[in-house]
Amino acid sequence: MLIVHRPGMLTTVQDLGRWGSQRFGIPVAGPMDAFAHRYANALVANDDSAAALEITLIGPELEADEPAVCAVTGARFAVTVNENAVPLDTAFDVPRGGRVRFGARAAGARATLAVRGGFDVPVSYGSRATSLVSRIGPFGGRSLRAGDVLPVGAAPARHIVPPPNAGMPLPDRGARLRVLEGPHAAMFERSSLELLYAERFLVTPQSNRMGYRLDGPRLMHAGSSDILSDATPIGSLQVPPSGHPILLMADRQTTGGYPKIATVISADLPLAGQLAPGDWIEFAAVSRAEALTALKRQQRQLQLEPWP
Numbered sequence: 159m160l161i162v163h164r165p166g167m168l169t170t171v172q173d174l175g176r177w178g179s180q181r182f183g184i185p186v187a188g189p190m191d192a193f194a195h196r197y198a199n200a201l202v203a204n205d206d207s208a209a210a211l212e213i214t215l216i217g218p219e220l221e222a223d224e225p226a227v228c229a230v231t232g233a234r235f236a237v238t239v240n241e242n243a244v245p246l247d248t249a250f251d252v253p254r255g256g257r258v259r260f261g262a263r264a265a266g267a268r269a270t271l272a273v274r275g276g277f278d279v280p281v282s283y284g285s286r287a288t289s290l291v292s293r294i295g296p297f298g299g300r301s302l303r304a305g306d307v308l309p310v311g312a313a314p315a316r317h318i319v320p321p322p323n324a325g326m327p328l329p330d331r332g333a334r335l336r337v338l339e340g341p342h343a344a345m346f347e348r349s350s351l352e353l354l355y356a357e358r359f360l361v362t363p364q365s366n367r368m369g370y371r372l373d374g375p376r377l378m379h380a381g382s383s384d385i386l387s388d389a390t391p392i393g394s395l396q397v398p399p400s401g402h403p404i405l406l407m408a409d410r411q412t413t414g415g416y417p418k419i420a421t422v423i424s425a426d427l428p429l430a431g432q433l434a435p436g437d438w439i440e441f442a443a444v445s446r447a448e449a450l451t452a453l454k455r456q457q458r459q460l461q462l463e464p465w466p
Contacts, residue, residue: 159309160220160273165302166260167216171277171295172408174207176285180389180412187289190268190367190408190431193326194232196460198272200320201229201249203313206460208276209286211302213269215434217260218302220271222252226310227274231325233266233432247325249274266328267434278311291368291409324459326428332358332438335426336452337395339443342385342417346397350377354395354419354441359403363435367409369396370430372439376401377419387413393422393430395441405430405439425452 162169172195175188189195189212196206204210211218217235229249230237237244238259244250252258258271279286279296286296293299297306343351359374383399390396394406396416403419407430422430423444433439444452 159223159307160226160258160277161223162218162302162304162306162308163221163257164219165304165306166213166218168214169218169302170212170288170290171209171279171286171297171302171308172212172288173209173286175287175408176283176289176294179283183412184283184294185289185292185409185412186392187285187287187295188408189270191232191270191428192431193428193456193460194268194270194431195272197247197320197324198229198231198270199276200460201231201247202227202272202274204272204274204276205314208272208311209279210270210272210277211308213260213271215263215267217263217269219260220258220308222254222256222258225254226252226256227313228252228258228271230269230271232269234264234328235269236261236264265330266432268431273310275311275313278309289409290366291411320460326456326459329429329432329437331436332440333426333429333433334440334442335430336423336442336444336449337420338423338446338449339420340418341421343419345379345381345385345417346419347378347380350379350419353377355443358438358440361433361435361437361439365435367407369407369410370405370433370439372403372405374402377403379417383417384415385417387415390414390418391421393424393427394418395420395422407431423449423452425449425456
């Protein structure tokens with residue numbers, strides 16, 4: 159097990175999410191940066207859906223009660239084991255009684271820490287993901303606290319290793335996110351679409367895992383700002399009557415009643431997940447074919463090879 163001595167700012171247990179229950183009003187949750195999650199699990203030979211830790215802005219201090227193999231991906235933290243620096247994007251050993259500490263953060267907002275065997279916390283509605291808004295998941299659906307104990311599952315029998323340099327570029331105080339227009343683009347004035355692609359938006363301090371509230375030019379509706387509630391995919395850019403868009407993220411609600419002017423493509427969702435309050439966003443429209451090509455290219459980065 160790993161024992162939490164300091165929890166960090168916001169550290170939660172996540173797997174790839176609670177898919178298939180949205181029709182019951184149960185949010186998906188899961189990692190803000192699914193690429194970093196899958197990459198960390200691959201480095202320690204786990205299935206990519208194994209439960210890992212998502213670490214936000216300030217990292218934790220953890221103690222291993224038995225030898226463990228861990229990996230940290232995503233945001234660039236200084237990580238040590240018993241005061242000795244360990245590399246990111248590489249599996250490293252933690253001895254019995256060893257302490258994993260997170261220090262200064264250089265880039266990105268969220269890191270993933272995976273341990274070989276995954277965290278064997280209870281399953282809720284088919285997933286080990288923590289949904290902070292609905293309070294579903296391990297530890298009553300809350301972030302970690304000092305004194306929490308994280309049991310580790312059995313190590314997988316098959317060892318695999320991802321190709322080298324599979325990590326992704328991180329935001330530099332902001333990011334350009336590609337979007338598919340719609341599904342409700344026709345409900346907005348044409349000038350609003352022009353502003354969406356021409357101006358920068360800032361991630362405000364009112365942002366969280368549920369969504370990023372963005373400050374910037376107002377995106378005006380052509381008529382009503384209400385729709386019959388429908389599904390809210392991750393990456394949806396929902397625009398309430400204020401005209402200030404909300405980028406829906408991992409802990410989003412299952413349905414919403416505001417029009418969605420655009421949706422961030424799947425390949426750029428990990429980049430969006432690495433943004434923090436104060437960072438800027440620029441949006442660029444792409445075609446469905448371009449979005450699929452970008453996703454296929456990203457998936458090839460995580461092609462796994464047998465480890466002899």
